[in-house]
Amino acid sequence: MISSVNETAVAENQAAIWFLGSASFVLKLNGKIIYLDPYFSNWCEEISQGGPVVFKRLHPPVLQPESVTNADIILVSHDHEDHLDKKSFPSMMLSSPHAQAVLPHRCKRIAESWGVRSDAMHALDDGETIEFDGVQIEAVKSAHTSFEQADGGQRFLGYLIRGNGITIYFAGDSVVYDGMAERLLEAKVDIALLPIVGRDYFRTKLGIVGNMDYREAAELSVAIRAPMLIPYHYDAFTCHNENPGYLIDYLARYHPSQPCHVMARGEKLIWSR
DSSP: OHHHHHHOOOOTTEEEEEEOSTTOEEEEETTEEEEESOOOSSHHHHHHTTSSSOOOBSSOOSSOGGGOOOOSEEEOOOSSTTTSOTTTHHHHHHHSTTOEEEEOHHHHHHHHHTTOOGGGEEEOOTTOEEEETTEEEEEEEOOSSSOOEETTEESSEEEEEEETTEEEEEOOSOOOOTTHHHHHHHHTOSEEEEEOBOOOHHHHHTTOOOOOBHHHHHHHHHHTTOSEEEEESSSSBTTBOOOTHHHHHHHHHHOTTSOBOOOOTTOEEEEEO
16 A cells, blocks of 8 residues: 555645545645544544453554654544554554654654654644645644643534645534534545544443534535545444444435545545646
């Protein structure tokens, strides 16, 4: 897969996307290789042993973190262990020594405690932006399932990623909140990457923090007029998964004109505006 990412050519008004399972993606925009919430270990299973629920993987990782030598930018949405992975993030920052990380303030503090170089990490808060050679990253607050402040900024973030004339929204972990659709509509999102694992009383009682469900993801993509919806966070753990077919069925019934693509793990999609 690393060679596929390196060798894939992306033209103006195009984006290349690889789905790596859970909430993990690789994007290629404007010559930059961008990893989103890389979770390539069994860290969640290890730390949940003996707890009320064990976060056991449904599928093995698509990549090993030490094999990632091509990362230009690594985005981390929040500090939950399947997004800020103690066994993946520091290793990737070593194997891709030129990589720059963008993450919330709390995540930066945690990563510094793991020995990750502070000068390679850029902490953003809601509404702040940073640019790397024609790729712009804008932080958008997320509610997982509520807003939280931590270490001087929003604990949970999503990102608007702009490059090659394309705008991609990655929600991280979030429910839909007041003002979210209006903000994303104004941003003219081309591709919406949205979680669909949902939430319910029983998982909440076990300490599993939820997200928007497939209905909410469908309605949000319609509300922001996204030309493409790509769901995620449905295939990671035995205790916390969803059937993406429900999303397809819902769209077919209520919004048949909304484009959607359910990606297989390791699949490459080249999207053209």
